[in-house]
Amino acid sequence: MHIQDGFMIGKWAVGWYGVSAVFAAKGIYEIKKRSRENQMFKPLLGLFSAAVFFISILPVPLPGLGTSSHAAGTPMAAILAGPFAATVLSMIALLLQAALFAHGGITTLGANTFSMGVVGSFLGYGLFKLGRKLGLSLGVAACIAGIFGDLAVYVTSSFQLAYGGIHKLSVLTFLGVYMPTQLPLSLVEGLVTGGMVTYIARVRPDILVNLGIDKAQK
Amino acid sequence: MVKVQVKRMIKESFLTVDAIAQRDNVFTRMDARLKVLFCMSILGTIIVLPGLRLPVSVVALTFTAVVMIRTPFKVILARLVPPLALGLIFLVFMLLTEGQNRLFTFHILDIEVSGYREGFLIGLTILARITASMAIVMFLSVTTPIYELGRALMWFRIPEVIVEILLLTYRYIFVLWDEGMRIREAQSLRLGYYVGSSPGGWKRSLRSTFTLMAMVVIRAYDRADHTFSAMSLRGYNGKLARNTYGAWNRIDVKSFVSCFVLVAALIFASL
Numbered sequence: 001m002h003i004q005d006g007f008m009i010g011k012w013a014v015g016w017y018g019v020s021a022v023f024a025a026k027g028i029y030e031i032k033k034r035s036r037e038n039q040m041f042k043p044l045l046g047l048f049s050a051a052v053f054f055i056s057i058l059p060v061p062l063p064g065l066g067t068s069s070h071a072a073g074t075p076m077a078a079i080l081a082g083p084f085a086a087t088v089l090s091m092i093a094l095l096l097q098a099a100l101f102a103h104g105g106i107t108t109l110g111a112n113t114f115s116m117g118v119v120g121s122f123l124g125y126g127l128f129k130l131g132r133k134l135g136l137s138l139g140v141a142a143c144i145a146g147i148f149g150d151l152a153v154y155v156t157s158s159f160q161l162a163y164g165g166i167h168k169l170s171v172l173t174f175l176g177v178y179m180p181t182q183l184p185l186s187l188v189e190g191l192v193t194g195g196m197v198t199y200i201a202r203v204r205p206d207i208l209v210n211l212g213i214d215k216a217q218k
Numbered sequence: 219m220v221k222v223q224v225k226r227m228i229k230e231s232f233l234t235v236d237a238i239a240q241r242d243n244v245f246t247r248m249d250a251r252l253k254v255l256f257c258m259s260i261l262g263t264i265i266v267l268p269g270l271r272l273p274v275s276v277v278a279l280t281f282t283a284v285v286m287i288r289t290p291f292k293v294i295l296a297r298l299v300p301p302l303a304l305g306l307i308f309l310v311f312m313l314l315t316e317g318q319n320r321l322f323t324f325h326i327l328d329i330e331v332s333g334y335r336e337g338f339l340i341g342l343t344i345l346a347r348i349t350a351s352m353a354i355v356m357f358l359s360v361t362t363p364i365y366e367l368g369r370a371l372m373w374f375r376i377p378e379v380i381v382e383i384l385l386l387t388y389r390y391i392f393v394l395w396d397e398g399m400r401i402r403e404a405q406s407l408r409l410g411y412y413v414g415s416s417p418g419g420w421k422r423s424l425r426s427t428f429t430l431m432a433m434v435v436i437r438a439y440d441r442a443d444h445t446f447s448a449m450s451l452r453g454y455n456g457k458l459a460r461n462t463y464g465a466w467n468r469i470d471v472k473s474f475v476s477c478f479v480l481v482a483a484l485i486f487a488s489l
Contacts, residue, residue: 004301004304004305004348004351005264005265005347005348005351005355006273006347006348006350007344007347007348008265009265010262010265024380028377031379032379036456039446039450039454039455040442040446042379042383042386042456043386043442043445043446043449044439044442045383045386046383046386046390046442046445047386047390047394047439047441047442047445048438048439048442049383049386050386050387050389050393050438051394051434051438053387053391054394054395054434055431055434055435058398058402058427058430058431076431076435080435088379088380088383091380092383092384092387093387096384096387096388096391098355099359100235100359101297102298102300102301102352102355103300105351106258106261106351106355107261107262107351165344166340166343167312167340167344169315169316188424191428192427192428195424195428195432196431196432197432199428199429199432200432200436204436204439207435207436207439
């Protein structure tokens with residue numbers, strides 16, 4: 001899923017670092033601001049980041065195939081922590097995955113942060129908020145956010161690989177490689193994200209209220 | 219079965235990397251700032267310079283170093299397998315799709331399959347770069363404990379917020395991992411995961427998966443509250459206690475000069 005070191009030309013790798021840095025800087029500013037208001041915010045983000053890291057490693061069963069894959073977890077992080085903070089969390093998770101797992105790379109950290117942290121978070125969060133404004137339930141809105149947030153990550157990665165590599169492969173080639181596996185996975189990620197939010201709303205509604213995701217029931 | 223074993227091996231290797239980095243050897247005694255600087259310079263050079271000589275030399279040097287400090291073979295293998303498999307698939311794909319000068323041609327069920335020289339060279343370059351980058355990052359992770367890495371990153375002016383959340387994330391991955399695995403085991407004992415491909419079984423497995431994920435988020439939220447209380451009792455005021463570096467000693471200077479000479483030699487040899 002993540003672009004490995006060596007796939008990208010130097011100038012593109014640097015360029016993606018620059019673009020992601022803008023969003024990460026705003027994320028850092030937001031985290032600092034919210035930490036001043038509530039000192040527990042940073043430990044909470046650390047724990048959420050660890051939870052999302054664990055979730056992204058868990059095998060998710062794929063229908064009909066008898067096999068499993070892994071969720072991206074970014075739309076979920078964006079719903080819980082907000083899109084800018086989720087960009088920073090994604091950057092940290094990607095750095096840890098690159099350093100400890102060899103998933104993704106250090107020189108491609110900027111590109112991966114942009115696809116997963118920026119596009120995945122913002123689209124997922126935007127769709128969740130839009131869904132809630134349109135009166136959809138928490139679970140359905142989170143499900144839509146999960147599906148399209150996940151798909152957007154792979155579409156963005158396809159563009160990054162097509163335009164930033166030392167090869168001459170087109171966007172369609174990469175989409176053709178990604179989509180047969182990622183289309184069912186994104187549907188499953190949507191169901192999992194929707195199921196998670198619904199479960200938390202049923203068992204611990206106070207968490208969603210405290211995070212500003214849901215309103216307190218009167 | 220083999221897939222399950224490979225997955226378990228990868229997870230185990232991930233869990234033991236920091237333990238390896240805590241051991242005492244010539245590379246763990248080196249200043250973390252030097253290792254970060256050295257590895258980042260090499261990484262940058264690998265993706266900027268053309269040719270195969272530099273990546274091959276880097277792979278040879280780092281593997282020698284990693285084997286020298288007795289890094290378990292399964293850790294090396296677990297790190298090597300995923301990126302190498304990706305690189306090999308890409309090499310085959312490029313070989314068969316890109317270029318004009320044919321290297322070979324054969325037929326499968328009346329379909330002509332050709333391999334091209336240009337595609338092979340591009341695929342090989344990418345494979346070499348992936349392997350070299352993976353090797354240098356592995357060297358850094360098995361010789362530098364995560365808290366040392368965090369300290370070095372702060373010295374390089376990486377925002378404190380990022381380093382602080384990185385260290386907290388790393389600390390709690392293991393805790394949540396254990397809790398998550400306990401819940402998963404309990405779910406499995408209650409037949410929560412159906413092995414097969416029936417729609418009903420899949421639905422049950424999916425329900426167990428999102429319940430487990432939601433439980434991990436709930437545990438993380440509760441634990442954050444406890445962690446914050448514990449940190450407050452130890453004097454946490456919203457900022458990480460900084461452990462600043464002292465002046466460079468003679469060993470650091472010698473290591474710096476050696477690293478500099480090595481990087482220059484590698485670049486010179488690859489030109």
